[in-house]
Amino acid sequence: xxxxxxxxxxxxxxxxxxxxxxxxxxxxxxxxxxxYRQDPGKxxxxxxxxxxxxxxxxxxRLKATLTKKESFLHITAPKPEDSATYLCAVxxxxxxxxxxxxxxxxxxxxx
Amino acid sequence: GAGVSQSPRYKVxxxxxxxxxxxxxISGHVSLFWYQQAxxxxxxxxxxxxxEAQLDKSGLPSDRFFAERPxxxxxxxxxxxxxxxxxxxxxxxxxxxxLLKSYEQYFGPGTRLTVT
Numbered sequence: 717x718x719x720x721x722x723x724x725x726x727x728x729x730x731x732x733x734x735x736x737x738x739x740x741x742x743x744x745x746x747x748x749x750x751x752y753r754q755d756p757g758k759x760x761x762x763x764x765x766x767x768x769x770x771x772x773x774x775x776x777r778l779k780a781t782l783t784k785k786e787s788f789l790h791i792t793a794p795k796p797e798d799s800a801t802y803l804c805a806v807x808x809x810x811x812x813x814x815x816x817x818x819x820x821x822x823x824x825x826x827x
Numbered sequence: 828g829a830g831v832s833q834s835p836r837y838k839v840x841x842x843x844x845x846x847x848x849x850x851x852x853i854s855g856h857v858s859l860f861w862y863q864q865a866x867x868x869x870x871x872x873x874x875x876x877x878x879e880a881q882l883d884k885s886g887l888p889s890d891r892f893f894a895e896r897p898x899x900x901x902x903x904x905x906x907x908x909x910x911x912x913x914x915x916x917x918x919x920x921x922x923x924x925x926l927l928k929s930y931e932q933y934f935g936p937g938t939r940l941t942v943t
Contacts, residue, residue, distance in 0.1 A: 720869075750931060759831070759934035760870065761916050803869055812883040813858055813922070815932060817869030 719743075722804050722818035729825050732793045737821045739804030740786040749787050750815065751780050752803040763789075773813055794825045829853070831935035833854050833919050839840040839941045840909045848904045850879045852921030859902050860895055860932060876902060877924055909942045916940070 723738045741749070748767055752760035764773045766782040773780050777798065779790040789802055801822050806816040832851045840846050852859050858877050862870035863886075872886040878899040887894070891910075896902040906913055916939050920932035 752934075757936075759920075759936045762931045762933060765931050802873055807867070812875060812885075813924070813930075813932075814860065814872040814883060814886070815862075815870070817862075817871070819867070819869045 720743075720804055720806055720816055720818040722802075722821050724821060725819070726822040727824070729791075729794055729823070731825055731827050734790070734792045735792070736791070737789040737802055737823070739789070739818055741804075741809035742785075743806055743816070745808050747807045747810070749782055750807075751778075751787070752787055754801045754803055754820070756806055764801075767783060770777045787789065792796050792821070794823075796825045796827050799823055799825050831919055831921055831933055833917075833935040833938050835938060836936060837939050837941075839943060841932060842911060842942055845905065845907045846909055846940065848906075848917050848940070850902045850904070850919030851898065852902070852919070853933055856921035856933075856942075857899075857924040858922045858930075858932075859896055860920040861902070861904050862920065863888075864916045864918055864937070866915075873904070873917075886902050887916050908941075909940075914940055914942045 721740045751763040754760045764780040769784045771782050777792050781788045799822040803820045805817040834849045860875045861873040864870040874884040874894045876896040879896050891907045893905045916937040918937045920934045922932040923930040
């Protein structure tokens, strides 16, 4: 069954302690991989789109990379305001633009 | 410009009642999506419109769920005879249409539905 798996489920970091979140996917014919940030009580906020293996995108302390089987979201020197749930999603079906989401990684950054 | 807006933000319904949830997409966005998010889970796809055409309704959990977008802008998700398992956050998103390339979807704040 096609699916998206994120790890770890939860991550606690000290402020300034860099780390990576993983998103692995088993869909065939990937059209796009998306990273979102979700704060409690709010809708997901778009971060990045990646389309092909080897692609990288950066925004402030975040950098997303893509291989043929997984994506990483690298967080460099995180701050407490980076605390949120990070969601990964893919599209792969030519007949629909629906997103298939993973269950997310809950990140907590402590000062 | 304005983002995706949803109303109401919170809805409490008694089991068996009908509810209607509204979504106003970003102006000019052709595609509109509905997702359901349970606590601690990622959003799950319900249905999708391109303009007024409902192109994919494969995620609607039962025939109690119905969505429409009659003029290709505002959309309404209707749930008939609500059940406790319908309790969730209902998210709306909009995007440019995809064709061969996927465009990012922008989400609204969601409607939290509680069925008692």
